[in-house]
Amino acid sequence: MELRNYLFLIYKHKYLMLISSLIAIAITFSLTKKMAESYSSKARLATGIVDQTEAQVLDNKEETQESKINLQFANLIQSIQLKKIFDQVSYQLILHDLKANKDTTAFRKRSKLFNELNNDATKHAIEVYTKKYEAREPLYLYNEDEKGMNSLIVSMGYDIESLKKKMTIYRLSNSDFVDVEFESENPNFCAFVINTLCKEFITYYNLLVRENHIKGVNFLEALLHQKRDSMNFKMQNLKQYKIDNRVLNLNEQAKSIYAQIADFDSRKELTEKDILAYSGAIKSIDAKFDPNDRMYIESLLIPANQSLMRTKDILKKYSEVYIKSNYDPKVKIKIDSLQTILSAQINQVTDKYILNPLSAKENLVNQKLTLQVQLDIAKNSIASLEKQKKMLSERYDKLVPHEAVIQSLETEVDISSKEYIEILQKFNQSSMESSIMPRLKLIELAMPGPPAPSKKTILIAVSGIVPIVLYIVVLFVVFYLDDSIKNGKELANKTNIPVLGYLPLLSKLTLNLESIWKESESATPLQVYKDLLRSARFEIAQEMGDGKILTITSVADGEGKSFIALSLAYAYKMANKQVLLIDADFEINTTSEITKSTQYFEEYLDNTLALNDIISNDGISVLANKSLGTSLFELNHESVIREKLHQLKDKFDITIIDATSLDNLNKSKEWIVVADKVLSVFEANQTITNTKQLQINYLTSLNEVYIGWILNKVANKKTRLSKFISKLKSKGKNIKKKRKKTDD
Numbered sequence: 080m081e082l083r084n085y086l087f088l089i090y091k092h093k094y095l096m097l098i099s100s101l102i103a104i105a106i107t108f109s110l111t112k113k114m115a116e117s118y119s120s121k122a123r124l125a126t127g128i129v130d131q132t133e134a135q136v137l138d139n140k141e142e143t144q145e146s147k148i149n150l151q152f153a154n155l156i157q158s159i160q161l162k163k164i165f166d167q168v169s170y171q172l173i174l175h176d177l178k179a180n181k182d183t184t185a186f187r188k189r190s191k192l193f194n195e196l197n198n199d200a201t202k203h204a205i206e207v208y209t210k211k212y213e214a215r216e217p218l219y220l221y222n223e224d225e226k227g228m229n230s231l232i233v234s235m236g237y238d239i240e241s242l243k244k245k246m247t248i249y250r251l252s253n254s255d256f257v258d259v260e261f262e263s264e265n266p267n268f269c270a271f272v273i274n275t276l277c278k279e280f281i282t283y284y285n286l287l288v289r290e291n292h293i294k295g296v297n298f299l300e301a302l303l304h305q306k307r308d309s310m311n312f313k314m315q316n317l318k319q320y321k322i323d324n325r326v327l328n329l330n331e332q333a334k335s336i337y338a339q340i341a342d343f344d345s346r347k348e349l350t351e352k353d354i355l356a357y358s359g360a361i362k363s364i365d366a367k368f369d370p371n372d373r374m375y376i377e378s379l380l381i382p383a384n385q386s387l388m389r390t391k392d393i394l395k396k397y398s399e400v401y402i403k404s405n406y407d408p409k410v411k412i413k414i415d416s417l418q419t420i421l422s423a424q425i426n427q428v429t430d431k432y433i434l435n436p437l438s439a440k441e442n443l444v445n446q447k448l449t450l451q452v453q454l455d456i457a458k459n460s461i462a463s464l465e466k467q468k469k470m471l472s473e474r475y476d477k478l479v480p481h482e483a484v485i486q487s488l489e490t491e492v493d494i495s496s497k498e499y500i501e502i503l504q505k506f507n508q509s510s511m512e513s514s515i516m517p518r519l520k521l522i523e524l525a526m527p528g529p530p531a532p533s534k535k536t537i538l539i540a541v542s543g544i545v546p547i548v549l550y551i552v553v554l555f556v557v558f559y560l561d562d563s564i565k566n567g568k569e570l571a572n573k574t575n576i577p578v579l580g581y582l583p584l585l586s587k588l589t590l591n592l593e594s595i596w597k598e599s600e601s602a603t604p605l606q607v608y609k610d611l612l613r614s615a616r617f618e619i620a621q622e623m624g625d626g627k628i629l630t631i632t633s634v635a636d637g638e639g640k641s642f643i644a645l646s647l648a649y650a651y652k653m654a655n656k657q658v659l660l661i662d663a664d665f666e667i668n669t670t671s672e673i674t675k676s677t678q679y680f681e682e683y684l685d686n687t688l689a690l691n692d693i694i695s696n697d698g699i700s701v702l703a704n705k706s707l708g709t710s711l712f713e714l715n716h717e718s719v720i721r722e723k724l725h726q727l728k729d730k731f732d733i734t735i736i737d738a739t740s741l742d743n744l745n746k747s748k749e750w751i752v753v754a755d756k757v758l759s760v761f762e763a764n765q766t767i768t769n770t771k772q773l774q775i776n777y778l779t780s781l782n783e784v785y786i787g788w789i790l791n792k793v794a795n796k797k798t799r800l801s802k803f804i805s806k807l808k809s810k811g812k813n814i815k816k817k818r819k820k821t822d823d
Contacts, residue, residue, distance in 0.1 A: 084565060085558050087794075089551060099546040107542035111535045119262040120269035122277050122525035126155060127518025129255035152250045156257065159248055159280050163215060165239040167279040168272060170212040172237040175271075177205050186268040190234035204228060215283075242272065256522075266527030273525035284519050292509065299506040306502050310495035317488040339405075340472060347464045354461070357454035364447040387424045391452055393417055395459040402463045421452060563764045567790050570761060574775050574788070579622065579758070580615025581790035582643065583608055615789060616650040619758060622786035626755030627728045630663075630736040631789075632747045634774040638762035639791040641669035644737040652698040656732040659693070659700045663738045663750050665710065670737045671703035680704050683723065684715045690726055700731065711749040721753050741774040748777075757785045763793045 089096075128151050158164075176185040176193070196204065207228055211218065218225040232238050247260040261273045394417045401410040425448055564570045567578035585608060623629060631647070633640040641664065648660045661680055662670035680702040682688035693700050711720060727734050738750040741759075751757050759778055767775070778785050 103542040116530040118266040120525040123523035124257045192234040270525045306499040399463045577787040579618035579787045584792040628755040630754035633760040640760040659731040659734045674701040676701035676703040
């Protein structure tokens with residue numbers, strides 16, 4: 080439904096859309112008629128951002144991300160469009176035209192300002208532009224002379240804004256190339272602008288890149304010397320510390336001392352184990368001897384034992400010397416000879432034991448002596464081992480502070496060397512890159528090209544379509560923002576009140592009720608109006624029931640309630656009903672003026688006009704009014720008015736009261752009070768304001784008295800369609816008549 084309404088709105092404005100389109104086409108045609116031919120040229124740059132062919136010697140295996148590549152191309156394209164680059168092109172263009180002879184054709188027709196230059200001014204301009212071009216400087220606009228030079232460039236269309244309008248710079252797909260296109264009325268001008276722009280940018284870009292690389296290399300070289308000096312200084316500190324503290328190889332020394340300490344620990348453990356074993360064996364042997372036997376043996380062996388003890392003491396001293404000498408083989412030979420002497424003395428003691436009643440224990444005595452000797456040697460070795468271990472521990476402890484300092488110095492040297500190597504690699508790579516750079520090249524030179532296809536037809540076509548599209552968009556916005564009611568369904572949905580019918584909008588030429596009912600041709604606006612009026616009459620009759628007095632009002636003036644009241648009166652007359660129409664509008668008296676009735680409602684109330692004296696005009700009786708500015712209950716008492724209206728029911732089948740609109744305060748409400756039913760009129764294409772909503776709320780409060788709406792002045796969307804159908808039907812009838820004649 081909404082779409083159909085929108086399409087109908089477009090259909091209504093079709094002629095305006097067509098006119099606006101034709102006007103736009105005419106204007107575009109007149110503007111493009113003298114349009115000069117357009118030429119374009121294109122140059123191509125190889126950037127080296129994606130294509131790393133020249134940089135393979137650097138062995139750079141790092142893959143660049145696509146986003147970073149796109150960013151580099153975006154920066155490159157924006158750099159091409161820098162003002163300082165276009166300034167160089169502008170200088171070249173204006174110098175070309177200034178130096179051109181009269182026989183030489185300039186790129187463009189000379190401007191008025193250009194023609195005003197004399198020879199001295201021309202020479203001065205050439206001098207200034209040449210100086211600015213060589214210095215790559217822009218014109219200083221605060222200087223009046225240079226400001227005038229800029230005005231000359233602008234007048235010829237050589238400024239950056241004019242050149243950028245026809246300039247297109249873009250990356251070719253995902254390739255390594257950047258295309259530069261320019262369009263103008265002169266093919267040579269196109270090629271010159273593009274080639275000059277590319278040349279100036281390559282010069283600027285290569286110079287900028289090389290300067291940046293040189294700065295980077297110089298910075299890395301200075302940093303490299305700094306890191307090298309720092310590394311040498313830290314290495315010298317480490318060297319001097321080792322010399323001052325007599326440290327040769329700290330790690331090897333620590334390992335050797337630690338190994339000796341571990342060896343002494345293991346020997347000490349073995350010796351302690353031997354002491355326990357020897358002590359236990361001696362105790363076991365002592366337990367087997369009687370004290371008297373021991374005394375006997377000792378008395379015989381005292382001299383031998385004394386000699387044996389002296390030998391053991393000497394052996395003890397040499398054992399200590401042997402340990403202190405870190406197990407010197409020479410000392411070991413002496414210890415072995417002493418052990419041989421000790422064994423001989425032990426055998427001598429055994430030989431002196433000639434006779435003893437306890438000779439069965441001879442072997443035990445010898446074993447005991449041997450064990451005692453071994454026990455003494457083991458006990459004496461413990462002290463010597465502990466002493467050597469303590470001495471080694473002290474030497475090891477002295478190495479710990481040196482280890483911490485040396486480790487710290489070595490760490491600093493290691494870090495400095497790594498930094499130096501890293502800076503050295505970057506320095507070498509930057510030096511190599513600076514020798515390879517720059518990579519930006521002009522691989523395709525711009526050449527004068529043929530004229531581009533004419534855009535006149537496209538511009539004219541677009542100019543004809545754009546107004547229509549804009550018109551449709553504007554209509555859509557208006558339609559979308561339009562909250563007015565256009566049909567009965569919308570009125571019923573927004574007010575929750577039934578709509579008994581709707582009547583189309585008629586022209587003023589057709590506002591003649593007699594012509595409406597005399598019209599007999601179908602598919603005409605009058606016939607449609609008549610059919611809709613019949614439908615509304617039927618719905619009203621169903622709602623009226625036994626009621627015979629119908630008050631017609633509206634929420635505002637000018638909504639056509641008086642014409643509807645007259646139309647309904649005629650409709651009921653056509654249904655063979657006795658109809659009385661009362662003009663109750665004491666403000667406008669529209670019905671009274673249209674009918675020109677000489678019977679007045681005031682006369683009927685004061686009994687001047689009897690009920691039977693009310694005459695009808697062609698089946699419709701009309702009671703006009705002459706009390707402008709008054710109200711119903713001011714004419715007579717309410718009970719009298721009710722009685723008079725009730726008497727009308729005996730003579731008339733339907734009494735239609737054309738009351739004032741509801742915005743006239745209580746004047747229409749007094750008629751509503753005395754009526755059987757109330758019908759309201761709403762004009763289409765109107766919105767429901769807050770004031771109207773209050774009136775609608777009042778109507779809904781009437782409950783069963785209020786029967787609904789009549790929607791008036793509805794736009795007739797089927798008028799032209801009905802005419803077209805009627806033409807088709809008339810043609811069809813003519814064809815049928817011709818066929819009958821031929822058959823006859």
